[in-house]
Amino acid sequence: MTKTVRVRFAPSPTGPLHIGGVRTALFNYLFAKKHGGTFVLRIEDTDQNRFVKGAENYIIESLNWCHIPFDEGPGKNERFGPYRQSERKALYKQYADVLIASGHAYYAFDTAEILDFHRKDHEAKGKTFVYNWHNRLKLTNSLSLSAKETQAKIHAGEPYVIRFKSPQGQTLHLKDLIRGDIKVDSNTLDDKILFKSDGMPTYHLANIIDDHLMQISHVIRGEEWLPSLALHYLLYKAFGWDIPQFAHLPLILKPTGKGKLSKRDGDKLGFPVFPLEWEDPKTHEISRGYKEEGYFPQAVVNFLAFLGWNPGTEQELFSLEALITNFDIARVHKGGARFDADKIKWFNHQYMQLQDNVSLAEAFKSEHNALEDIDVNYIALVIGLIKERATFISDFWDLSFYFFKAPKQYDNKDLNKAIKEDTPELMAELATLVSTMDAFSSKNLQITIKSWIASKNVGFGKVMMPLRLALVGALQGPDVFDIMYMIGKTETVSRIKTLMRHLP
Template identity: 60%
Template sequence: MSERKVRVRFAPSPTGPLHMGGVRTALFNYLFAKKHGGDFILRIEDTDQNRYVPGAEEYIIESLTWCGLNPVEGPGIGGNFGPYRQSERKEIYKKYADQLIESGWAYYAFDTPEEIETLRKEAEAIKETFSYGIGTREQLNNSLKLSAKEVEDKIAGGQAYVIRFKMPEDTDVTEEDLIRGSVTFNTTKSLDDKVLFKSDGMPTYHLANVVDDHLMEITHVIRGEEWLPSMPLHVLLYKAFGWEDTRPRFAHLPLILKPVGKGKLSKRDGDKMGFPVFPLLWTDPETGDISRGYREDGYFPEAFINLLALLGWSPGNDQEFFSIEELSGLFSLDRVVKSGSRFDPEKAKWFNKHYFQQKEAQELAQLFKPVLEKKGVAASDEKILAVVSEVKERCEFVTDIWEQSSYFFLAPESYDEKTISKRWKEDTPEKLLAIADVFASVSEWKADVIKEAFSAFMNEKEWGFGVVMNPLRLCLVGGNMGPDLFVICELLGQEESIDRIKTAIEKIG
């Protein structure tokens, strides 16, 4: 078993957009595969036809692509173990279910959903929980109780049935989870007879997952903690099939929790607190509801991956920034924490800021151009690059650039009230007019030249720099923000700078 090539799979179900927790599961699978020179496989678990959501599968694939988590096998990619959509493997499962019936590990059950619902309600009424399994199955409508002839007749007669796993009694199932260590479940205490094969001819997750993992030669099942309770069922299923020698090992990842309050991270949290919980923007095909995405919110995929990697895993030292290649070399399951991690949107932003600052102004300028176009602003590439270079360090996202730089492209329409009341004195207009004259006399419109002329004039007049520069900034920018004032002047151009001074004096008075 140890010499087998590592093969792991990410197996989402296309019931909606992929949650960031799902992306992290994909990431950890991917990293584990890379670390061990193995294969990362995508398998679509669409055995529930009722929950199929159009576009979800495409969304999943696009998300993985954006993150750089490319499977080597999967739908649309191919591979020697396909098909990779469970709905297309439908014929495969029945024979395995039958095999379990023959070997006595499973049985037919004819109870209707309504009958079971009634049982459940009755149990609830006396504050108990109905469980189909040890202790109740002998009283129910199934092949354990019925004669072989009765069962045959029912099936021949077209009566709907389900195939259930026959949970062995009072057995301790112990499994070494790669993250949590030894975990034990007692069958009688905690396991019921799960449906393996549904009346619609499709397998349930439990059967399909075990059969496919076996057939696809999966060596490690790395999935969310919500699957931990069904691990003993899966272990028993491998045993029932006689696949124990080649069966995968399990690793259950801790969950990602809400930033505040109780429970695991959900779509609602993002809406409420203003951060994305999905990698990409998603429009619900039924309701038209829009969920924001990391990509559309301006996150870089490398930042998204980096922050996800550190949610539940750490390298054991103080390093915070990792490329996906680095992660691939460093990752190991025994450094995954056991406890759930609360998601911190603030730290997520900080990660993006790091990658943003890391980028060359040239690249950022390219990303900023479409924003300008959308605003209907025309500017030369040289100017855009110069502006981006100047404001870059005050931004965390590409989307911040406009907020920090709009005044380079558009003259201010209003002036910050607080700055006016604080900086605009009675003699301010006359001083600024004098400065405008100085500006007009500058022969070479360069930041250092302007500064020199300005300083010489200021010294001559013995005016305080602060009392002039702050209102001057207000005229040019509209507020008290931005880079060096003379750099702003240079980028604005001589005429525009002077115009803005005059306009501001008119408007503010």
């Protein structure tokens, strides 16, 4: 790839960044880094009516949390700035005028009422109204009016839009890095609005101009923009500019595999669809985020990478660096990728096992007042024993509370299973045995207690089940001898004796 790679992620600040948007940003980032290129963030805020305060900061914070920060963008390396389209407003009109002058665009004065009339009239006849070559000369625009009439309307301040003049009778041959060759009949295209009556460009015009001026080499975006590819191709041709390579990513589908994943799907099925928590500035409704739900950013990124791409091997766990090395746009699928809420939990569980225990301990300690006075290194040792059963840091307390305080009650079902007629006698002897031990280590406890059980000629479970119940309060948890060693001799004996007092 000889051309310098420059890609862009161009979200609109109309609300929180959807997980599908994060996936688009990630694939752009991976492609850029794979080819030694630049990842650009551009804020496409031409639709001022849908602008939401705080959305831009949310987008930037989300990218940073995912460890996929932009190289150029608002406030950062502004080589081709500004990077907010609202601040580039003066640029777009002059380029729209270029298209007017070259005959590739025209002024249209049709009112909303007239266009609505035509739509309803077509619907009544079982047709669809399309503003293009077959009717534009019958409508009110600079193609059907004389130059004098057109100028008179403009000078009179009549509202107008600028439309692209789509060609007639052509077969367009388009290329997509994911979908291959695409043919489009130009007769099916409508004359899209490029410049609105409010003085702002539409997405179609602004993104083409910005991509050209920012020297974007590859446009990697969602499948929903595939129907616009023909128009964007024609705009590049109309300006006489080099056309970037396009790649349209597959949709992220609902867990059922039917339809595009939406916020409502997450609300209904109980999983986040946003990277960070979001509070709607108008309704104050709070949407859950992966960060606040306890997911590791590495797990979220690894999961998203596999939504529509695979490395061609059985390997599933990839660091960000490994994703960059292995990413190949040719291995991105055409078909939609089903969102699997259980799979992202699996990824989080896997990354939990890779985390440093001290870091996990610090996070765990910060969430529980009961751990305030406990040495973080002790907590880290506990986490090392129980984290294989955990998916989130929030799971730690239920899995490990007995390392920090004695159980106050016992699971009734486990009591019935563990307690036999000779249990009080066996536990009394065990308490005495443990209290007399000098070398109190997991290994020595195991050797001594197993040897004692063998000498008693009783089943292993007859001792180990009530012992575990005494220590934990239930028949669960890591190795019993590790628990005994961690809580110490005095606490171990105390818990055995407390269970004995509980028995009838």
